[in-house]
Amino acid sequence: MFNIPFFPTEASTTASRIDLLFFALMGIIMLFTALIFVGVIFFSIRYRRGSRASRKGATSENLKLELAWTIIPLCITMGIFIWASKLYFDMHVPPKNAMDVYVVGKQWMWYIQHPEGNREINTLHVPLGKPVRLIMTSQDVIHDFFIPAFRVKQDVIPGRYTTEWFQATKLGEYHLFCAQYCGTGHAQMVGKVIVMQPWEYEQWLAGKSSGVTMSSSGEQLFTQFGCVTCHRSDNTGRGPTLVGLFGKKVLLQTGQTVVADMDYIRESILDPRAKVVATYQPIMPTFKSQIDQAQLMQLIEYVKSLGGSQSASKGNKK
Amino acid sequence: MSTSGSENHTNYLNDGYGVKSWLLTTDHKRIAILYMISITLFFMIGGFFALVIRLTLLSPNGTLVSADTYNKMFTMHGVTMIFFFLIPSIPAVLGNFLVPMMIGARDLAFPKLNLLSWYIYVLGGIFTLSAMVLGGVDTGWTFYTPLSSGYSHTNVVPTVIGVFIVGFSSILTGLNFIVTIHKMRAPGLTWFRLPLFIWAHYATSVIQVLGTPVIAVTLALVGFERITGVGIFDPNIGGDPILFQHLFWFYSHPAVYIMVLPSMGIVSEVVTCFSQRKLFGYRQMAFASMAIAVFGFLVWGHHMFVSGQSVYAGMAFSALSFLVAIPSAVKVFNWTATLYKGTIRFNTPMLYAFGFIGLFTIGGLTGIVLATLPVDVHVHDTYFVIAHFHYIMVGGAVMGYMAGLHFWWPKITGKLYPEGLAKFSALTLFVGFNLTFFPQFILGYLGMPRRYHIYPPEFQVLNVLSTAGASILGLGYIIPFFYFMWSLRKGKVAGNNPWNAKGLEWLTTSPPPTFNFDKTPVVTEEAYAYPEEDLVGG
Incomplete structure (x- = not known):
């Protein structure tokens, strides 16, 4: 351009x-x-000392002028603000x-x-x-x-x-x-x-x-760390099933609900007792010291692959 | 500093010559001198760090110093310049000297507290200096967590203790000014007769008293997390790193106004004196100072547009940041209008005031660019930001300090400095400053990130320009240092009022007597009551 x-x-x-x-x-x-x-x-230059320019009518108050140079910049900046906010939002x-x-x-x-x-x-x-x-x-x-x-x-x-x-x-x-x-x-x-x-x-x-795709790496981890023993796909395990979970609302023990987004899944792996799903026991151990950030992302990609709300996976949570 | 040359009247400088008479003084003017010496030392230290930074950036490969050393250099440059030079500069030196004199008082309300504040400053300085001597600190002056609280291996704790301590000196100075301005004004000196310098210091003091405790607590928490491992900011141990940024900028944005408001006060004094004209829009100027102080507390989130804070928070902070620009714009318009039909003289303080107006205008308007959300996303943490805040802090605050120093030097010391040389160095400073920092706007938009000691070669030309400018800028600071020193012994005697200025401080002798006025002045007129008559030919 x-x-x-x-x-x-x-x-x-x-x-x-x-x-x-x-x-x-x-x-x-x-x-x-x-x-x-x-x-x-x-x-x-015009009013330098010694210049002959007239100083008649000098004033040090002019409310209209003060208002003008307050309001005009204000309007300009608010115009920029609206333009900018729209773009920022799109970004x-x-x-x-x-x-x-x-x-x-x-x-x-x-x-x-x-x-x-x-x-x-x-x-x-x-x-x-x-x-x-x-x-x-x-x-x-x-x-x-x-x-x-x-x-x-x-x-x-x-x-x-x-x-x-x-x-x-x-x-x-x-x-x-x-x-x-x-x-x-x-x-x-x-x-x-x-x-x-x-x-x-x-x-x-x-x-x-x-x-090996990220989600199949995630699936391997899911087996390797024994996640699969509790989070069974038929919902008969000691933990809730993850099939169709991603992006859905989850009811917690505390009665609150939370959207199962990336941050929630990540938190539930690292700090499982922070938000326990209703009707389940807080028995899951933390995997904080065993899983690194890259692996966490693979696990999340795997959970996503199990289905769920597509809009939640794309829409920004902000 | 302890000689007063040919003065024969008793004044604060010849009222005792011993070391004790200085170190145990409660005279606000002597304390101002103590501060002046200390902040000049810190300015030189900070300037040295800047020199190393600029020399390193001459080459894209960063051959001069290692990455770690470079990181320490810009960290310590920021810490010394901000906490130990800029924040105390005008309030603790010129404010200390002039606030009581301008309101016709014998001293500040709490003279001993004033001395204590200097000792606290020195103590904080010792901690921070020892952190530097022990090997320095490399977190950036912003101390972002979890880098500062967990990952850095340098002397973070002594540094934050130093900054924590020096904060109390700032609080005490602010407190002292607020009480003094409320309770000790001369008879007849109503609020709307106060010089703008006093309004500016009042607004500044409010920020110092309300804001400083927040940075103190925040940095204390950084030290606490570092020592005990209790999770406050580090997410690995349950903390929130963004919380730190909110707390940090809650003080550190208003801190910019601590630096620049007093400068604005000085510019109002200087512009009126050298135009021999009443200030245009006095009340608007006073209100603008207070508005800046108040709105300044509501805009901290504009430092965090890419930090992951919510989009809506970003928008709110953006809108408020545009609002805080308005009173600053009003001030610039009013100074310009003050020149209209004035009788203008181009003495050194006026040249610095012009410098301030020009550079602050550019600094302020580029602040608008940064308040504009999407553009900030691109230029955030690049050299554009560096250029912007140096235009405000050096182009604004330091230019104002230089204007004030040249304006009141005859009052403080009783001596005149060589005017021709002073004008030359003011010009040098202006040229050097622009050559240093203007290329950085371009570098920033091109995408050069800040805090890089190596960079892609296409950025080299602009960096070399910037370093060249910095050498001229350095000269602009060195020349005044020498002629000021020279003027102490050899300068011409100034007389009480060499500039034909209004204001109570000019009524008394130069240097002023220990208790400022032989007899409490009575004020019968508004500030800047320069004769409105036609003064053609002056």
């Missing part, structure tokens, strides 16, 4: 919308800066058909898993023209997944999932930066995002795949 030197590439659907807003802001800034600079310089609602990619940040690398089973470090391959939703968490401190060419940035936080989405519009390789200071290797926690043609992406997926 723009070809200005010293300006970053626009490579996502959001980028051009943000830049447009940014240019509008720059226009306003330049206007007001010019107003002030010209005012200060003009008055300083937090991924399209329904967005494909998920899982990201774990840790000091000091990015570990990325595609549901198809591909894993990569500090590199993210995405197809052109398809919305991608990143589901992210951190294993240690707060990180931030920042792709300047896409104009997206989101903190990656330990103890919960955050998401960001984008739709690439331009083939190429782009910078990936960790934007939240995270200790010694912060500046090395960088990588690239590679935008490919969809068919190239399919080839890449097939070529690099381990052959």
Whole structure:
């Protein structure tokens, strides 16, 4: 859209919308800066000591003027606010058909898993023209997944999932930066995002795949950790069945209900007694020290594969 | 500092020469000098860290220092500059010196508390300095958890103890100002006759008293979690890392107004004096100061637009942040209007005030960019933010401090500094500042993250420009240091009122006598009652 030197590439659907807003802001800034600079310089020269310009009628009160320069900026900023809020909101609602990619940040690398089973470090391959939703968490401190060419940035936080989405519009390789200071290797926690043609992406997926999808890795873990002995698919186990659970409302012992989203499933694995399902006993042990963040994501992908409410899995919980 | 040259009247400087007469003084003016010396030391230390940062960034490969050292440099640059220089700078030096004088009082309401606040400052400084000497700290001045509370291996605890302690000095100064301004104004000096400098310090004091306890408790909790392992902020042990950010910014955003409000007060004094004109829109200016102090407490969440806080919280904080920009804009318009039909002189303080207006305008307007949610998503934690807040804190707060220092130096020391050299260095500072920080706006929009000691090579040109600017900026600070020192011995005698300024502080001798006024002044006119008559030819 723009070809200005010293300006970053626009490579996502959001980028051009943000830049447009940014240019509008720059226009306003330049206007007001010019107003002030010209005012200060003009008055300083015209009314310098020794100048013969008339000082008659000087006043130090003018309510109309005060109101004008209070209300006009107020209206301008509220206009920006509305424009900006709409865009910000859109940036937090991924399209329904967005494909998920899982990201774990840790000091000091990015570990990325595609549901198809591909894993990569500090590199993210995405197809052109398809919305991608990143589901992210951190294993240690707060990180931030920042792709300047896409104009997206989101903190990656330990103890919960955050998401960001984008739709690439331009083939190429782009910078990936960790934007939240995270200790010694912060500046090395960088990588690239590679935008490919969809068919190239399919080839890449097939070529690099381990052959085991995330959900089947999750299923293996489900057996390996013995989850399957209690969470039986026919609902006869000591724990509730997970079939059809994802995104549904769950009634808890306390009488509250909670939506079985990613954060809930994660919490129930790490801290099972925090929210126990009604009619079940709090007998499940924690798996905190046995399962890492990447495996948790595989388990969640497995639970998702057991069916549930599709809208909840795509809609942002925020 | 203890000589007063050719002055023959008794004043606060020649009223006792011994070390004890300084270290045990309760005279607000001497305490102001103690503060001035201490914050200048911290400014030099913080400036040294900045130098290392800029030199490292000359090369994209970060060859000068290691990653760990670089991380410590920007952390300690932030900690010293913010907690030990900017926050105390104007209130504890110029405010301390001038608040009692401007309201016609003998001293602050609690002179001993005032001295105590300096000792607390020194104690906090010792803790933080020792943390640096012991090997430094690398959490960033923002101390984000769980990095600071669990993962960093550096001296976090002594540093936060230092910041915790120095907070009390800030609270005591604020408390002292509030009581003094309420109870000790000269006869006839009603609220709406107060100079804007006093209004600004009143607003600042409110923030200091209400905000500082929050940062103190927050940092204490970081230390507590670090030592005991009780989960407050680290999610691995049951804490919430975002809670820290809320608490931290609840103070640290208003802290920006602690830095810049007093500067605005100074600019109001300087602009009126060198325009020989009443301040345009006095009441609006006073209300704007208070509005900034109040609204300033409601906008902390704009530091957290990408932190994972809810979209609706983001929107609320964005709207409130736009609102807080309005009183600042009103102030800039009023200063500009004050020039209209004035009789303008271009002395050094006025040049600094112009510098303030220009740079603060850019800093404030780029703040609007940051309040704009989607744009902030892109520029958050990049050099755009660094550039923005340096325009506010250096372009605004420090320019204002320099304006004030040059404006009241003749009053404080009784001596004049060399005007030509001072103008030259004001210009140097302005040019150097813009060359340092303007390229950083571009770097930020290009996507260069902050706190990177290595970076992709395409960012190098702008970084080299920035470092070049910083060397000019450094010169702009070094020259005043020398001519101020020089002026103490060799400067011309200033006289009581070298600028033909209004205000009670100019009625007394320079340097002022120990109790400021021989006789309590009676105020019969509004602030800045410069003659409204035609003064062509001055």
